Amino acid sequence: MVFIDLAGYSALVDAHGDQTAVDVADSLLRITTEQLIGRGDLIKTIGDAVMLGFTTPMEALHTVAGILAELDRTPQLPWPSTGMHHGPVMERSGDLFGRRVNIAARLAGIAGPGEVLCTQPVAVAAAAAGIEPTERGALRLRNISDPIPAFALPLLTAAPVPVDPVCRMRVTETAYVLVHNDRQWRFCSAACADRFLARPDDFAN
Numbered sequence: 001m002v003f004i005d006l007a008g009y010s011a012l013v014d015a016h017g018d019q020t021a022v023d024v025a026d027s028l029l030r031i032t033t034e035q036l037i038g039r040g041d042l043i044k045t046i047g048d049a050v051m052l053g054f055t056t057p058m059e060a061l062h063t064v065a066g067i068l069a070e071l072d073r074t075p076q077l078p079w080p081s082t083g084m085h086h087g088p089v090m091e092r093s094g095d096l097f098g099r100r101v102n103i104a105a106r107l108a109g110i111a112g113p114g115e116v117l118c119t120q121p122v123a124v125a126a127a128a129a130g131i132e133p134t135e136r137g138a139l140r141l142r143n144i145s146d147p148i149p150a151f152a153l154p155l156l157t158a159a160p161v162p163v164d165p166v167c168r169m170r171v172t173e174t175a176y177v178l179v180h181n182d183r184q185w186r187f188c189s190a191a192c193a194d195r196f197l198a199r200p201d202d203f204a205n
Contacts, residue, residue, distance in 0.1 A: 001043070001051065001052065001053050001054070001060075001084075001085060001086070001089065001096055001100065001101055001104045002040075002051070002052040002053075002054070002060050002063075002064055002082065002083070002084050002104060003049060003050070003051055003052075003082065003083045003104050003105045003107075003108035004028075004032070004049060004050050004052070004064070004067060004080050004081075004082050004108065005048060005049040005080065005081045005082075005108045005109070005111075006024065006028060006048040006049070006077060006078045006079070006080055006081075007078050007079050007080065007081045007112070007113040007114075007168065008078040008079070008113065008163075008167070008168025008169075009021075009024065009047070009048035009078055009168075010048075011166065011167055011168045012024065012078055012167045012168055012169055014167075015166050015167035015191070015192055015195065016167055016169075021048075024048065024076075024077055024078075025045070025047065025048060027074060027076075027077055028045075028048070028050060028071075028077065029042075029045055029050065031067055031070040031071060031074070032050050032052070032067055034070070035063050035066040035067045035070065036052065036063060039054070039059045039062065039063045040052050040053055040054040040055070040059055040060065040063055041053045041054075043094070043095060043096055044094075044095060049108070051096070051101075051105075052064075053089075053096055054086075056086075056125070057084075057086045057121060057122045057124075057125035057126075058125050058129060060084060060086070060122065061084075061122070061125060061126055061129060061131065061153075061155070064082060064084065064116065064155055065155045067080075068080060068082070068116070068155050068156040069156075072156060075161070075169075075170045075171075075172040076169060076170075077169075077170075078113070078168050078169060078170070079113030079114040079163070079168075079170065080113075080114065080156075081108050081109075081111035081112065081113060081114075081115060082107075082108055082111055082115070082116040082117070082155075083103075083104045083105060083106065083107030083108030083109070083111055083116075083117050083118070084104060084107070084116065084117070084118035084119070084122045084153075085100050085101075085103045085104040085107065085118065085119045085121070085122065086100075086119070086121040086122050086125075087100045087121060088100070089101055099144070102141075102143070102144065103119060103141060103144060103148055104119075106141035106142055106143075106144060107119070107139075107141070107148075107150060109142070110139070110141070113163070113168075114156045115152060115156075116152065116153040116154075116155045116156065117136065117150050117151070117152055117153075118133070118150070118151050118152075118153055119148060119149065119150065119151070120149055120151070122151075122153075123151035123153070126151075126153050131153055131154065131155070132154065133151035133152065133153055134151060134152045134153075134154075135149075135150075135151055136150040136151060136152055137149070137150065138150070162186040164186065164187050164188045164192050165185055165187075165196060165203040165204065166187065166192040166193075166195050166196050166203055167188060167192050169188045171186045171187065171188050175187075175189075176188075176189065176190060176192070176193040178193055178196060178197065180196075180200045180204055181204060183204075185203075185204070
């Protein structure tokens with residue numbers, strides 16, 4: 001199973017309004033649905049996140065790579081954080097339950113923007129497909145009693161771009177630049193630049 005969560009979604013909605021919340025969620029759902037065709041199942045949407053189910057880790061890897069590539073081509077969306085696990089789960093009324101589901105969700109919760117964290121079964125499949133996993137050690141996950149060996153997968157290989165410190169939107173065309181504490185900050189709009197100027201230390205930290 002896979003969880004994909006848009007990092008910084010709450011900040012984006014706070015800065016740009018409720019309609020943005022709907023537009024961003026719709027874009028994530030559209031991209032996910034398109035990439036899932038013939039591969040896996042959309043289990044449910046959870047606001048700014050999607051939960052996906054797959055028969056094999058390989059299906060999951062190919063689909064997640066496609067979703068992340070499309071998200072990268074949609075710069076108005078925040079970076080995704082992804083968690084992946086594989087194994088038997090409980091199914092009821094189209095939803096999935098169990099410890100393995102919880103582990104995938106927790107990994108997505110601690111993954112950084114643009115990062116894909118997975119467990120050993122997925123890492124083994126990735127290595128077999130020529131995707132080199134990086135060990136992250138045994139991680140303590142919330143409400144999971146034992147540490148879980150985790151791995152990072154380089155499924156999102158886009159070059160890094162600036163992120164607006166106010167709304168967390170990626171800034172691909174810089175129209176607004178400010179300097180604070182000898183560092184350049186880039187913004188998606190004049191509105192975000194003005195919010196930063198009003199409370200720079202809040203956003204810079």
